[in-house]
Amino acid sequence: MKYWLCITTRENWEIIKNKKIWGVPQRHMNIIKKVREGDKLVFYVKQERKDKAILEPKIVGIYEAIGEAYKDNKKIFKSSSGSNEVYPWRIRIREVIIGELDFKSLIPKLSFIKNKKRWSGHLMGRAMVEIPEKDYELILKTLE
Numbered sequence: 001m002k003y004w005l006c007i008t009t010r011e012n013w014e015i016i017k018n019k020k021i022w023g024v025p026q027r028h029m030n031i032i033k034k035v036r037e038g039d040k041l042v043f044y045v046k047q048e049r050k051d052k053a054i055l056e057p058k059i060v061g062i063y064e065a066i067g068e069a070y071k072d073n074k075k076i077f078k079s080s081s082g083s084n085e086v087y088p089w090r091i092r093i094r095e096v097i098i099g100e101l102d103f104k105s106l107i108p109k110l111s112f113i114k115n116k117k118r119w120s121g122h123l124m125g126r127a128m129v130e131i132p133e134k135d136y137e138l139i140l141k142t143l144e
Contacts, residue, residue, distance in 0.1 A: 002039045003136035005112075005129045010045050011078050013060055020094065022063070023077050023087035028127040032069045032089045035128075039065045041093060042131065042139055044103060044123070059101040059139055063093035099143040106142070110135050 006022055016022055022041060024032045035041070040062055047057045071088050079085040112131045113119045123129065 002034070002036070003131045003133055004035060004039060004041050005123075005131050006041045006043050007123055007127055007129070008043060008045055009078070010048060010055065013043060013045050015077055016043065016063075016093075017061070017095075017098070019076060020063075020092060021076070021090050022065075022093050023072075023090040024127040025079075025085050025087055026089065029069075029089045031126075031128050032091065034130075035065050035069060035091055037065055037067055040096065040136055041065060041091075042136060046123075057103040059099075059103055059106070059143065061098040062096040062140060062143065064096055065091050066094045067092045097140065097143050101139065101143055106139065109138055 008016065022032075041064070042059060043061050043063065045055075045058050045060050048055045069089050069091050072090055073086050073088050075084075075086050077087040079087075107113055107116055107119050110131075112129065112135050113122050115121065
């Protein structure tokens with residue numbers, strides 16, 4: 001079993017929760033194809049700006065993959081870049097736990113983040129990052 005940090009926006013997080021589907025852009029096809037049934041997906045919403053407020057990054061839930069990656073060109077996700085990107089590579093998921101956890105407070109304890117000062121570089125430009133089991137266990141325990 002593998003553990004994945006899935007990087008999304010707050011708007012797409014609502015779609016993920018409602019439809020129980022995780023999707024990534026075409027350019028991230030190779031990483032999502034590594035996900036297997038039973039793998040755990042930890043959902044991370046990025047820092048965003050809403051009006052003048054800054055919404056801090058958070059862990060918002062954990063799901064389990066209940067199938068393999070498949071392609072579907074039906075537009076259900078919103079592109080963060082404002083383009084018409086579809087996020088065609090998808091996986092069906094089942095809820096493990098939902099909750100909110102401040103991500104920045106976890107950084108000192110997460111082993112997959114090597115540079116604690118420039119932590120965002122570990123996530124920038126990615127849709128998914130494989131994380132060690134001990135990081136997954138820490139997140140799960142903190143969410144419970």
